[in-house]
Amino acid sequence: MTVRAPQPVDRQLPTEEAEDLLALVRELIKGEIAPGAAEQEESGHFPRELFSLLSESGLLGLPYEEEFGGGAQPYEVYLQVLEELAAARLTVGLGVSVHSLACHALANYGTKEQQTDHLPAMLGGGLLGGYCLSEPSSGSDAASLRTKAVRDGEDWILDGTKAWITHGGVADFYTVLARTGAEGSRGISAFLVPGDAEGLSAAVPEKKMGMKGSPTAQLHFDGVRVSDARRIGEEGQGFAIALSALDSGRLGIAACAIGVAQAALDEALAYATQRQQFGRPIADFQGLRFMLADMATQIEAGRALYLAAARLRDAGRPFSRQAAMAKLFCTDAAMKVTTDAVQVLGGYGYTQDFPVERLMREAKVLQIVEGTNQIQRMVIARHLAGPESR
Template sequence: MNLELSDEQTAVRELAAAFTDREVAPYAAEWDRAESVDRAVVGKLAKLGFLGLTIPEEYGGSGGDHLSYCLVLEELGRGDSAVRGIVSVSLGLVAKSVNAYGTEEQKRHWLPRLTSGEALGCFALTEPGTGSDAANLTTRAVRDGDHWLISGAKMFITNGTWAEVALVFARTGEPGHRGVTAFLVPTDLPGFGRTLIHGKLGLRGQATAELSFDAVRVPDSARLGAEGKGFSVAMAALAKGRMSVAAGCVGIARACLDAAVGYAKEREQFGRPIAGHQLVQELISDIAVDVDAARLLTWRVADHIERGLPFATESSVAKLFASEAAVRAANNALQVFGGYGFIDEYPVGKLLRDARVMTLYEGTSQIHKLLIGRALTGVSAF
C-alpha cells in the first residue's frame, strides 16, 4: 500500500479541510442545538464535487479514487459527523449503488441529481423489528401488472425527511435474503410517509426518520438490480459504506486529539499546564495511536478497492476498530477536559455523543466480530 498521497489527493484533502474549517466546524454546535444542519450545506458540498466523488463524470460525478473519498470524509467527520453522514449515505450508499447496479436510464435520471445536490438519497434497510437481522425484513413489494405496490415501515433512516429518493429493500419472494428486492422510490409518491426522530443522543443535526409505505406504487423500472438480488445490493453498498463510517471516525478522533492537545497546553493545575502531567500525556498519546491505526486500516480498504482486491473483511475490521477508537478517543479527550468536558461550551461532549452511534449503525461491533470470525474460520455464528 502506497502511503504517499498524489498531488491530486493532497489537493482534495486541502479543499475538504478548508471547507470544513470555514463551512462546517464553526456551525456544528449550533446545528446540534437546533437539531438540524442548515440544508444549504448540501449545495456547497455538491459545488466542490463532494457528492460525486468516485462517480464517473459522464453522470455528473467528479470522478476520483476511494482514498480521496476517505480523505474528504475524514475532514468532514472532524467538523461534524452529521454532515459527514449526509455524504456517506446519499453518495456512499445510494449514488454508488445506482452507479454499480442501475440501468443506463436509472443512472442518467438519478446520478446527475444526486451528485449536484438537487436530490438527496436515503438508504432504507432497517425496520422496527429487524436491525442486525436485516435479511428477515418484512416490508413487502407485491406485483401489480408492470408496477409494484410497496407496504411496510423502515426505522432510523438517515436523510429520511430530506431525501428525494429512497433506496428501499422489500420482500418480493421467499423468506431470508433471497427474497429481497431493491427499489428506487421517489419520496413524494402517494402513500410514502416520513416522521423525524427527535431526542437522539448524538447526530442531532441529522435528519433521521421513520418511513412508512402504504401501497406505494412504483413501476418495474424503479427496481434496482434483479428481482431477489436486493440483499446483495445492500451488502455491497454496506461493505464500501463501512469504509466511509471508518473514515468519519478517524475525523472524530482527530478532532478529539486537537481539542485535547490545545486544552492541555492552556489549562494549569499544580502550577503547570496539565500537558506536563504524565497521566494526561497518556490520555493524549492513546488518542494519537487510535487516530493513526484507524486511518491506516481505513486506507487499506480504499487501497484494496482501487486494486480490485477483496475488501469486505478489511472493511469490517476498519469499521469495528475505528468506531470503537472514536468512542475511546472522545472519552479520553473528555477526561483531559475534566469538568469542562461535561458542559456544552466545549466540543468534546458532542464528539462523544456523535461517536457513540458509530459502533451501532452499518453493523454493530458485535456483528462485525461475527463477520470477521466467519471470514477467518469459515464457520458462521449467526
C-alpha cells in the same frame, strides 16, 4: 461555544488533483461548516444548505464515474474527505457517507439507461439520498425484513415501515430494499423511490443523544407505486446489492469515526497545553502525556486500517473482511478517544462550553450504525473460520 476547524493532518494523497480537492474541502470547512456547527447541532438544525453547497462543489459524488457527474476519485481519497468533514461536523460527514451509500446500488447494479436517467441528478444535481434497509423488527437480522413490494402490471406497490433512516423525511430519493419473493435473503429486491412519492410519509424524527442536526426517522410506505423501471438489479438480487453497499459504507463510517476522534484529540491537546496546574501546563504531567500518546496512536492505527482497506477496494480486490475490521476498530477507538478527551478536560469536558462532550455522544452511534460492532466481529470471524457449523 465555538468549534475549531480541524487541524491539518499530514496526508499522503496519490495525485495533485486530490491535494487540490482536499484544499477545497478545508476551505469549505473553515468558511461554511465549522462556524455555527455546535449551535446548530444543539438546536437540531438540519444543514440542507450545506449539502446543496457540497453538491455544487462536486463533493457528493466523489467515488463515482465522471460520465454521470461523479468525481472519479479513488476511495482512498474520498474517505479522507469524509474524515475531514466529520471532524468538523459529523452530521455533514455521515450525511455524505449515507448519500454515497444510497447511490451505490444504481451506480453499480443499474442499467445504463437507469444510470443515465437518474445518476447525474443524484451525484451533482443537488439531490440528497437516504438508504432504507432496517425495519422496526429487523436491524442486524436484515434478511428478515417485512416491507413488501407486490407486482401490479408494470409497477410495484410497496407497503411497510423502515426504521432508523438517516435523512428520513428530508431526502429527495431513497434506495429501498423490499420483499418481492419468498422468506429469507433471496426474496429481496432493490428499488429507487422518489422522496415525494404518493403514500410515502415520515414519522417524527427520533430524539437522539447526539447528531441532533441529522434527522433519523421511520418511513411509512402505504401503497407506494413505483415503476418497474426503478427496480435496480434482478428480482431477488436486493440482499446481495445491500451487502455490497454496506462493505463500502462501513469504510465511510470508519473514516467518520477517525474524524471525530481527531477532533477530540485536537481539543484535548489545545486544552492540556494551556491549562496550568501546580505552576505548569497539565500537558507536562506524565499521566496526561501517556493518555494523549495512546489517543494519537489509536487514531493513526485506525486511519492506516481504513486506508489499507480502501486501497484494496480501489485495486478491485476483496475487502469485506478489512472493511469490517476498519469499522470495528475505528469506531471503538473513537469512543475511547472521545471519552479520554472528556477526562483530559476534567469538569470542563463534561459541560457544553467545550465540544468534547458532544463528540463523545456522537462517537457512540458510530459503534451501532451500518452493522453493530458485534456484527462486525461475526463478519470477521466468518472470513477467518468459515460459517458457524450449525
